[in-house]
Amino acid sequence: MKDLGELQHMAIIMDGNGRWATLRNLPRALGHRAGAEAVRRCIKAAFHHGIPWLTLYAFSSExxxxxxxxxxxxxxxxxxxxxxxxxxxxxxxxxIHIIGDISRFGVSLQHELLTAQKLTQHNQNLNLVLALSYGGRDELVQATRNIGKEIEAGLIKSEDISESLFRRYLFTASMPDPDLIVRTSGECRLSNFLLWQSAYAEFVFLDVLWPDFNEHNFEQALKIFSRRERRFGRRPEVRA
Incomplete structure (x- = not known):
């Protein structure tokens, strides 16, 4: 595997908990519980491979x-x-970083999430981003609405709007865009995840249900990523 130094941010759409449970004639809740165990394995693998940023799509707005x-x-x-x-x-x-509209959760859970962010705010070994009650379209709508409010207040002008300015209004304003987005369960879609941020991400779709995800699958995704030629919209070089 080639040097993964350019892989700063890996994001995962954790899919397949319900199907995992159904295949075993178990309640869907037990599938989600098994998925939590896979989260532990995933974080351990991120540490092992030195990935600075790991985002987990844990609870979508849908x-x-x-x-x-x-x-x-x-x-x-x-x-x-x-x-x-x-x-x-x-x-x-x-x-720990939280992105999404956590106001929809109960007061107790909101408090614990905010406490987790505050307690860990100075840690530096791994940035773990939890996408909770998150939807990419909602994020873009909120960003646009907030920019509109600032234009109305005279704080910015419409001609000031650029990609860099727009980025500042996203949940992920202080984070690097994902280099690699992985989805488990064999499905091949984004499902409203990081729509703006994924513009130049590489995608890997694995045919494994999330509760079965392990370090081997993590490494499998890294190997696929390592074989990709990232162009960021540029044409490939023509060699003589």
């Missing part, structure tokens, strides 16, 4: 449309995970 029972199971598991893993993540030097 997840609110699922059954009340499943939403309760998802949010309950999220709260349990944050509560019981925070001390270890902090000890390992993980800095």
């Amino acid at each position: 997840n609110w449309k699922r059954s009340e029972e499943e939403v309760i199971a998802l949010t309950g598991l999220l709260q349990y995970y944050v509560r019981h893993e925070l001390a270890n993540l902090h000890k390992e030097g993980v800095k």
